[in-house]
Amino acid sequence: MTTDATSGTSPTNSSGLVLYDIAFAPPYEENTCAPNPWKARYALNFKGVPYTTQWIQMPDITTVRRSLGLPACRKFADGTDFYTLPALTDSTTGSAIGDSFDIANHLQITFPDAGAGDLFPPQNLGFEFHGTIAIPLSERDDDDLHADYARFNANVDMAFTMHAQLMAHGMRWDPAYEDRIKAEFMRRTGAQSWDDLAIAGEARDKLKVSLRDALRDLAAMFQRDATGPFLLGGRPSYADVIVGGWLRMMSKTLPESEWEEVRTWHAGVFGQLHAALRERFGGLVGLEDFPSFRIVNPASVYLFRVRYMLTVVYECGGGLRKKPSISFQVSLIWFLVSLFWATQ
Ligand SMILES: N[C@@H](CCC(=O)N[C@@H](CS)C(=O)NCC(=O)O)C(=O)O
Numbered sequence: 001m002t003t004d005a006t007s008g009t010s011p012t013n014s015s016g017l018v019l020y021d022i023a024f025a026p027p028y029e030e031n032t033c034a035p036n037p038w039k040a041r042y043a044l045n046f047k048g049v050p051y052t053t054q055w056i057q058m059p060d061i062t063t064v065r066r067s068l069g070l071p072a073c074r075k076f077a078d079g080t081d082f083y084t085l086p087a088l089t090d091s092t093t094g095s096a097i098g099d100s101f102d103i104a105n106h107l108q109i110t111f112p113d114a115g116a117g118d119l120f121p122p123q124n125l126g127f128e129f130h131g132t133i134a135i136p137l138s139e140r141d142d143d144d145l146h147a148d149y150a151r152f153n154a155n156v157d158m159a160f161t162m163h164a165q166l167m168a169h170g171m172r173w174d175p176a177y178e179d180r181i182k183a184e185f186m187r188r189t190g191a192q193s194w195d196d197l198a199i200a201g202e203a204r205d206k207l208k209v210s211l212r213d214a215l216r217d218l219a220a221m222f223q224r225d226a227t228g229p230f231l232l233g234g235r236p237s238y239a240d241v242i243v244g245g246w247l248r249m250m251s252k253t254l255p256e257s258e259w260e261e262v263r264t265w266h267a268g269v270f271g272q273l274h275a276a277l278r279e280r281f282g283g284l285v286g287l288e289d290f291p292s293f294r295i296v297n298p299a300s301v302y303l304f305r306v307r308y309m310l311t312v313v314y315e316c317g318g319g320l321r322k323k324p325s326i327s328f329q330v331s332l333i334w335f336l337v338s339l340f341w342a343t344q
Contacts, residue, residue, distance in 0.1 A: 022056060024252075033248055036084065045283045059181065105145050120237065123231060128217075129162075131162045157242075157246075166204065166250075166258075218243065240277065250262055
């Protein structure tokens with residue numbers, strides 16, 4: 001579904017959609033973990049529309065946004081512009097959209113019935129979390145399209161952002177840009193070194209407990225329909241995607257043992273949500289995200305493919321006179337099945 005392009009070029013595809021996402025450590029497809037770009041990626045995959053990804057290094061975000069004619073949608077505490085991703089360009093409608101929530105709205109308007117259907121089905125989204133953070137979230141109007149979802153988005157973002165220190169030090173960058181990126185985070189926080197941004201020991205445990213408590217009411221919403229894994233039971237919506245973006249971030253940046261803990265918090269609702277989103281809308285983001293490839297070790301997939309090619313050569317060598325061997329038929333079926341999964 002997704003093809004990739006390197007930073008600095010202009011990829012195109014049949015749908016004309018290009019997602020601008022933040023490049024973390026290579027391979028970018030596997031390590032991409034920024035929550036808001038993930039909301040946009042999940043929404044695109046939810047709609048099942050083809051798009052290409054443009055990987056942008058963090059220090060280039062401002063230039064890229066400006067070149068797309070997109071103003072900043074956040075401000076630093078001192079009032080200066082904070083240029084962010086995701087952005088989506090749609091060459092068929094000539095639009096450039098620079099906020100994950102607006103991207104979801106755009107997709108819903110442009111592809112109302114595509115893929116898994118309505119991103120915004122009516123539901124009770126009364127989760128509230130209040131707090132103050134160093135870099136304020138984007139401001140939105142109360143009369144926004146799908147304002148209940150927009151409010152839910154703001155409250156969920158606040159709950160996780162207040163605990164972002166648990167994740168910050170686990171971010172991994174492209175070595176070519178790492179020093180500049182770390183320097184920028186230090187500038188923003190006033191830290192003297194990158195390691196000052198880490199949180200360990202008792203303070204970390206306290207922050208983890210605080211996050212778990214902050215998520216209690218949210219988890220209860222996922223338990224309203226016990227069939228799960230989504231807020232509306234078996235029916236996914238953009239509200240699941242909003243939470244899922246943050247779960248992605250945690251899955252990639254928390255130490256493995258902590259991520260395992262998070263997955264089991266509150267009767268495992270977040271672990272189940274993450275797994276379901278990854279399976280249904282995870283896209284081509286590394287082999288580990290392929291259900292079929294998880295079941296069959298990736299190396300064996302390639303071995304099967306090699307075996308298939310060798311068998312084809314062998315069979316062709318013998319001409320088409322005889323009936324294809326069982327081995328050939330099995331290899332062919334396997335190849336088609338793996339192709340099918342690869343296009344899901
Ligand atoms: N309201 C915006 C917020 C986007 C946002 O905060 N993006 C973060 C990544 S999740 C970013 O681009 N950060 C860049 C940086 O920290 O320099 C949206 O939903 O798209």
